[in-house]
Structures are given as structure tokens and as C-alpha cells.
Amino acid sequence: MSTSYLQRLVEVMDQLRSPGGCPWDAEQTHESLIKYLLEESYEFIDTVAESDRSGMREELGDVLLQVYFHSRIAQDHPTDPFSIEDVAKVITEKLISRHPHVFGDTKVSGSDEVVANWEEIKAAEKGRTSALDGVAISQPALSLINKLLYRAEKYGVEIDMPTYPESLPATSESVGSALLAVISWAHKNGIDPEDALRMQSKQIMREIAQQEAR
Structure with missing residues (x-):
């Protein structure tokens, strides 16, 4: 019986990380590999934007490698090891539990209700009560701000935000132009816009925490 390539990848990673394997692979840690996970994710995004099917296939393989690599590293943890099977088990159970309209008796009217149910189930599973719970702080500042605004709105937290002239129509072009102008302004004045936005x-996180504490 032939072995699937997913299982073969498990075997290859095990050989690379085991004695007699690759010295570089054996030295890697979760921390040392983070930059590669980010790079491979961005490279896959580029292939999607370019509708590059061959590139997508290759870059998805690179992303998959990172998942298998981290999982193989995790097997060596002295007190809390886990494997790629454990990772697959967790995501499989998560998908089933968060799709009760597929695997249960829940009825939904459309994708908006699916998203709402997902968020409610996720919050209940993780015991989340704050708009800040589960927000990935390490993500780029622009996406972090967007996530914080989404969470504040969802949890009904009122926060003070600077406003933009309402007379200017908000389109992808006008918003992009405004952002470009601000970034250019920051650059000319020697200010890192990423740091400034972070x-x-x-400040938004502090304000949300203060509002929730009342």
C-alpha cells in the first residue's frame, strides 16, 4: 500500500530532526522559525494576487512545511509534547464544533449568521468576556487597529477616535490616498508609521480596558 505524501512528510521531518539528520533542522526552535512562517505566508499571498496557480501550489507547500516543522519540534518538549496528529485533531474538532449548521441541527440564514455563530461559540469555548481577549498583539499595527475597532464594536465598547471629514466619500481609492499621505508625512519627518500606529x-487597548472596568 502506498504511503500518502502527508505521512511521508512526517517521516521526512522526523529524519531531518533525528540524530544523523540535518544539523540546521535539528537546531531550529519555534522562535527561530517564526520569520520563515511569516515570509512563506506573504509569498503565498503574492501568488494569490497574481493568480499564479503553480506558485500557489509551491508556496502552500512551504506554509505546510512550517506547520509540520513546528509540530515536529513540539514533539521534543520535555513536559508538554504534541505531534502533527494532535494539531490535526484540535482543528478538526474545532471545525465541527463551530459549524453546528453543518454537523448539528442549527439553522442559519446566510454567511453573516455563520460568522456570528462562530464568534459566539469561540467566545464561549475560550471563556472570553473582554473585547481584548484573543487579539493577536504581534500582528502588524494596521491590522491590529482594524481588529481592535471590530472587537470594540462587537462588544459594544465606546471609544474616542479621531475623525475624518465626512464630506469626503470613503472609497478604497480615497482611503488609500489618505493613508499614503499620512505615511509620506511620517517618512518626511523621520517617524516610523508602524511604531506610531502601534x-x-x-492607547485603544487601554481605553477598552478602562471602559470594560466601569
Whole structure:
């Protein structure tokens, strides 16, 4: 019986990380591989934008490698090891539990209700009560701000935000132009826009925490 390539990848990673395998692979840690996970994810995004089917196939393989690599590293943990099978088990159970309209008796009217149910189930599973719970702080500042605004709105948290002239129609072009102008302004004045925006994200998080504490 032939072995699937998914199982073969498990075997290859095990050989690379085991004695007599590759010295570089054996030295890697979760921390040392983070940059590669980010790079491979961005490279896959580029192939999607270019509708490059061959590139998508290759870059998805690189992303999959990172999942298998981290899982193989996790097997060596002295007190809390886990394998790629454990990872697959967790995501499989999560997909089933968060799709009760497919695997249960829940009825939905459309994708908006699916998303709402997903968020409610997720919050209940993780015991989340704050708009800040589960927000990935390490993500780029722009996406972090967007996530914080989404969470604040969802949890009904009122926060003070700077406003833009309402007379200007909000389109992808006008918003992009405004963002470009701000980034250019920051660049000309020697200010890192990522750092500046991250400072603002911290202020938003403080404000959300203060509002929730009342």
C-alpha cells in the first residue's frame, strides 16, 4: 500500500530532526522559525494576487512545511509534547464544533449568521468576556487597529477616535490616498508609521480596558 505524501512528510521531518539528520533542522526552535512562517505566508499571498496557480501550489507547500516543522519540534518538549496528529485533531474538532449548521441541527440564514455563530461559540469555548481577549498583539499595527475597532464594536465598547471629514466619500481609492499621505508625512519627518500606529493601538487597548472596568 502506498504511503500518502502527508505521512511521508512526517517521516521526512522526523529524519531531518533525528540524530544523523540535518544539523540546521535539528537546531531550529519555534522562535527561530517564526520569520520563515511569516515570509512563506506573504509569498503565498503574492501568488494569490497574481493568480499564479503553480506558485500557489509551491508556496502552500512551504506554509505546510512550517506547520509540520513546528509540530515536529513540539514533539521534543520535555513536559508538554504534541505531534502533527494532535494539531490535526484540535482543528478538526474545532471545525465541527463551530459549524453546528453543518454537523448539528442549527439553522442559519446566510454567511453573516455563520460568522456570528462562530464568534459566539469561540467566545464561549475560550471563556472570553473582554473585547481584548484573543487579539493577536504581534500582528502588524494596521491590522491590529482594524481588529481592535471590530472587537470594540462587537462588544459594544465606546471609544474616542479621531475623525475624518465626512464630506469626503470613503472609497478604497480615497482611503488609500489618505493613508499614503499620512505615511509620506511620517517618512518626511523621520517617524516610523508602524511604531506610531502601534502606540495608538496601545492607547485603544487601554481605553477598552478602562471602559470594560466601569
